Amino acid sequence: MEILDIVINSVKNISIFSVMDILVVSYIFYKGYMLMKETRAEQLLKGIVLILFLIPVSDLLNLTMLNWILSKTITIGVLSLIIIFQPEIRSALEHLGRTAFTDRQIFANEETVQKVVNEIVTAIGNLSVSRTGALVIIEQFTGLEDIIKTGTRIDAIVSSALLENIFVVNTPLHDGATIIRNDRVVSSGCFLPLTENRELNKKLGTRHRAAIGISEKSDAIIIVVSEETGTISLVLNGNMTRNYTEEKLRSTLTKIIKKRQHKKLTFRERVIQWIKNKKDTR
Incomplete structure (x- = not known):
């Protein structure tokens, strides 16, 4: 019952801005996945997820050396991600850079x-x-x-x-x-x-x-x-x-x-x- 009460209270406290926040973040993650889908980045992302999964498992099993190596790998992970995903990051920025709100005309008129x-x-x-x-x-x-x-x-x-x-x-x-x-x-x-x-x-x-x-x-x-x-x-x-x-x-x-x-x-x-x-x- 306590869990149910917590869920009910949480739902009651959700505002329209919270819903918008969730939808925007979900859309960003979805677009990010679609950009990486069927590229080398998809396989690299799976490898990163595997590392994140192995860190708590290695700690639980007292695999000290493995845990230390994986933890150090994550420490430099941000820089590694930028290097590894450079083509995909560039592609994402190119997508963002395309605008339908440009003031440039493609053709002078319909006759053209x-x-x-x-x-x-x-x-x-x-x-x-x-x-x-x-x-x-x-x-x-x-x-x-x-x-x-x-x-x-x-x-x-x-x-x-x-x-x-x-x-x-x-x-x-x-x-x-x-x-x-x-x-x-x-x-x-x-x-x-x-x-x-x-x-x-x-x-x-x-x-x-x-x-x-x-x-x-x-x-x-x-x-x-x-x-x-x-x-x-x-x-x-x-x-x-x-x-x-x-x-x-x-x-x-x-x-x-x-x-x-x-x-x-x-x-x-x-x-x-x-x-x-x-x-x-x-």
């Missing part, structure tokens, strides 16, 4: 959006028919300047003819990613980070893994054409959907880009827009 999408889709369709491998990135709010620098600067108006020529086999720029910013092809032959997701289909090649890798680190829209099958794939936020037709690709790109177009909104409207954008990318 439609023109760019049509040119991209036409090129992708032709490359698919000829089974020419391609990797096209449409930059969004996350800047890709560090990736752009790894390729060859072009700075040309987006056109289907230009995109098709870039990916012709054995030409200097075909083996790499082409990045589009607004209505311009800014760079080609760019090198991308590969995903560390071990659950991907083993049949996916380097081009697809690179597309997923950059989508995990940015909000870019990535289009991939398979060299073996001509299959068109769309990659967004680490997720890949395949088997696109030209018409489906055109409508999907238009929908995503238009919803991401910046407008002068109130804070409340921006929060609602951000939530909608997140749903669209799932």
Whole structure:
């Protein structure tokens, strides 16, 4: 009965702010786990949990030497965690740095959006028919300047003819990613980070893994054409959907880009827009 009374009193004393505090902390832990899931950090985290479990067990069993070693390991644990989880910490900060509340416009107007999408889709369709491998990135709010620098600067108006020529086999720029910013092809032959997701289909090649890798680190829209099958794939936020037709690709790109177009909104409207954008990318 005493335990029941304690529980009842505790529940009565919980305020709305306590509930909010619990929900926020739970969300942070959940997002942290999702960032580490299927990466090397997940295995390292399991090792740390095992060490924390063994410390009281070794003390209980009077395993003095083991307990001393484990305790000293935890003592320097904070510094070790920063070093060990450096890639994951960087990834988390990049996620936090992406903002849906930016004042930057991706495209000047809807007419530009439609023109760019049509040119991209036409090129992708032709490359698919000829089974020419391609990797096209449409930059969004996350800047890709560090990736752009790894390729060859072009700075040309987006056109289907230009995109098709870039990916012709054995030409200097075909083996790499082409990045589009607004209505311009800014760079080609760019090198991308590969995903560390071990659950991907083993049949996916380097081009697809690179597309997923950059989508995990940015909000870019990535289009991939398979060299073996001509299959068109769309990659967004680490997720890949395949088997696109030209018409489906055109409508999907238009929908995503238009919803991401910046407008002068109130804070409340921006929060609602951000939530909608997140749903669209799932």
